[in-house]
Amino acid sequence: MNIVSLNRYEIKISRTNYKCISVNGKPTGHFVPPDTKAGSQKLYVLKNNKEIYYVGVTSLSMSSRLRIGYRAKGEQGYHGYKWIGKISKAELLVWCFTGDDRSPTEAVEGELVYLIRNRTERWPIYQMEIHFHPNASNKEKQLAETLVNICLE
Numbered sequence: 567m568n569i570v571s572l573n574r575y576e577i578k579i580s581r582t583n584y585k586c587i588s589v590n591g592k593p594t595g596h597f598v599p600p601d602t603k604a605g606s607q608k609l610y611v612l613k614n615n616k617e618i619y620y621v622g623v624t625s626l627s628m629s630s631r632l633r634i635g636y637r638a639k640g641e642q643g644y645h646g647y648k649w650i651g652k653i654s655k656a657e658l659l660v661w662c663f664t665g666d667d668r669s670p671t672e673a674v675e676g677e678l679v680y681l682i683r684n685r686t687e688r689w690p691i692y693q694m695e696i697h698f699h700p701n702a703s704n705k706e707k708q709l710a711e712t713l714v715n716i717c718l719e
Contacts, residue, residue: 567663567670569709572716573601575658581651584632600662601628607663607671609678609713612649612656616718618690619649619656621679623671623697628660648692659717670706672697677710678717685718 575597576587589598600606604627612619624631638646649656663671676698683689699706 567607567665567667567674567705567709570606570662570664571600573598573660575660576655577658578655579650579653583636587655597628597660601660603627603662604630605666607665607668609661609663609671609675611659611678611713611717612692613659613717614653614656616686618682618686618717619653620647620690620692620694621675621682621696623668623675625666625668628658648694652692661713669699670703673699673702673706674710674713677702677707678713681710681714682717685714 573589574591575589578585578587586594586596588594596602601608605625607623607625608628608631609621609623610628610631611621622631626634632647635647636650638644676696679690679693679696680698
C-alpha cells in the first residue's frame with residue numbers, strides 16, 4: 567500500500583449539500599482524479615486549521631461518499647455525517663492509495679485518529695466510528711505519523 571496522491575479541497579457546507587470551492591489552491595466546482603474513481607481506497611480528513619472534524623475511509627468516489635452522508639435517514643443505523651449543519655466551510659484532505667484491500671487503509675485511519683487524539687488531547691469533533699486494527703503494521707503506523715503531521719500543520 568502506497569499513497570498515490572493527496573488533494574486538498576476547500577468545501578462550502580450547507581444543511582442540504584456541499585460545494586467544492588478549490589482543489590490544491592485552484593478554483594474548481596468538483597472533485598478531481600483519482601478522487602473521482604470508484605474502487606480505489608481513499609482516506610479523507612475534514613478539518614479547519616488544526617481542528618480536526620472527521621476522519622473516514624471509502625472506496626467510493628468522493629462525491630458519492632459525501633452524497634451518502636447527506637442523504638442518510640437512519641436506515642440500518644447510519645444517520646449520516648454529524649458535521650452537516652454545524653460548520654459552513656472546511657478543508658477536505660483526500661489521500662488515494664494503491665491496492666483494493668480496505669484493511670490497510672482502515673488500519674491507517676485508526677492509527678491516524680489515535681495520533682490526533684494523542685497530539686491534540688481530543689478526538690475529531692464529529693467522529694462517529696473508528697476502524698481500529700490491533701495488528702497494524704509498522705508501515706501503516708509510520709504512514710499515519712506522516713499524515714497526522716500534514717493534518718495538524
